[in-house]
Amino acid sequence: MVRSFARRMQGLPAPATIEMARRARALRAEGKQVISLALGEPDFPTPAAVVEAAHQAALAGQTKYPPVDGTPALKAAVARKFSRENGLDYAPDEIMVSNGGKQVIFNAFMATLNDGDEVVVPAPYWVSYPLIARMFGGVPVYAPCREEDGFRLKAEALAAAMTPRTRWVVLNFPNNPTGAVCEQADLHAVAEVLRQYPDVWILSDEIYEHLVFDGVQSASIAAVAPDLKDRTITLNGVSKAYAMTGWRVGFAGGPKDLIAAMRGVQGNATSGICTIAQAAAAAALDGPADLVRTMAETYSRRRKMVVEALRAVPGLTCAMPEGAFYAYPGVAGCLGRTTAGGTRLETDHDFAVALLEEAHVATVPGSAFGLSPYLRLSCATRDEDLKEACTRIARFVDDLH
Template structure:
């Protein structure tokens, strides 16, 4: 008997999670695995943050909080937006959730009717289209090629808009490409968006603090304040503060939207974890020097990985401007044969060859709507990255 709802019939599991779980299973079998599939810093959460969590436990702050988050944390988020991005929000325009993922899901659930369209520039994070489909919307994938550094142009946006368009999703720095939208590029998109008052924009800025080569970060509400009442800006502490397991994200946007998202959250998870909220408060209001330390370490690793992999004839990658991923074109491997006699026809074949035979876990680009590519996280120890590069080099050398 089929007891599943129709809306989940074509729902795809997270490819990043799937590759990570397969790598873990191989580890349990005793195989040497270097997992570069998951977007997770290898640094420990800074001690002032963990200390704040312990103090919250000892102070008995273990009960329900307001659904949208404690007022102290929303005040800190308000101050963060003002100081970092020059955007002014009230606390009633801010919601805290169980990770940025929940904020995204709440926003789509609050606004999408059946068959409403969401424009998603690709390559893109695996969960965007699945969330839209699960709610009954229609993801409109717009492929952004390497010539544009995998970023959406105003001309592409104009062409993709229809009477059913409800949202545009912008992710900068990007997962999986590491591309960062410039002020001029966002301004050009804003010019197009102004012509279509029904369209809202979701800015996923979760990698905001991970920018390289002394570049500046801009977000749409910052450079187009006249569009602020049509923009939901999402961020969190998972990536920059090495707090992936704490599960705290936040969003800021129009008051009516935030209120509805809070009602939805009240009927699903209710408030985010109380202890994690106090830890996040410490993250946003405490010392920030380690952010620069983390970024410098990631930039060094980026440069190492880029140099090693780009020196291999079969691989070709662009230098990421932010986040902690290398996005590698692997089409030069296609149609080659492994020592076991298997022909590698696509990026999925390549990914499983590297994992099963050489113990390097990464994610095929097909998961990000970009076949022919691989995504490797360089959020791992330098020794691990060096060993992974050597394994990949050997794996390619053995192909015929």
């Protein structure tokens, strides 16, 4: 047998986040005390009232195939959420529910991309945008966001990335991995660039919107620039805000024709998502906002603790994140040096691998997110582990020669 695989999968790496988690697991299996700051997953349990809503839905017989684009009850809760929190009104046929935010992106790109179409992604970026784009023949083009600008997207950087072949622009604020936010004034400037490209779709990934700190306000482009709403997919979900990563519920608001095309993709892939998870997500969206606020306050406190600890380490720099639950320290000051275990550090990847192998702290190198030399650390981790991880990082850097 000729064991051939589709061309679209060639050269497609596994996301580095998953690769670092795999290495961490292997070390743990050897009995090492590994602290993992590699995955972007809240350490809180899903709120009890949300779990109870799922229980009741299952007992009430909500166990049959649902409509492909979501149960009427969840779509109504999503419409209320968009209206209440984002100032966006979407009709039922402008809303779609998927298996996590990730499937929203998969559906949207599969429904629209042809070979050679360019997808503009501000860098650093969440690893999946370029990987999913490439699965469908898309070509990622990056708009760099620099540490000097607080990793915020500048309109000039976006304009420089746009070409006649641009099909999509991805906006992700608060950003994974930097936590950078796009406030109203920044979004007006971004919208001005997008107006010059009327045939370009916009993906606004707002999955970390509730996790913003120090009075910074995150905004939705479709609300700030209503003239762009009919070509914008506003993506959100319950994974991050409600500690529901395993329930796999994401959703989108967008123009009717694009939502219909995405429904077509999903109908041929997974169909509608688990009915019980949909009942839970509706309860989360309609539930009290103070739960989300409490979790956000915890992330904010931990972020300060981590940033202060890292800033005290000679050789590391660390911007204070404005949102999400990551820290993105720079390791430029450590490159060219050698670890206690004898590894010469040339790149952030070398740093992350040596830190894991010698100090047993799992992080993800900035190269995975398109901006080096940095590391991404998840602060969605217990305080004791974060403190111990910072102590180990400081010792690891101190031992460099």
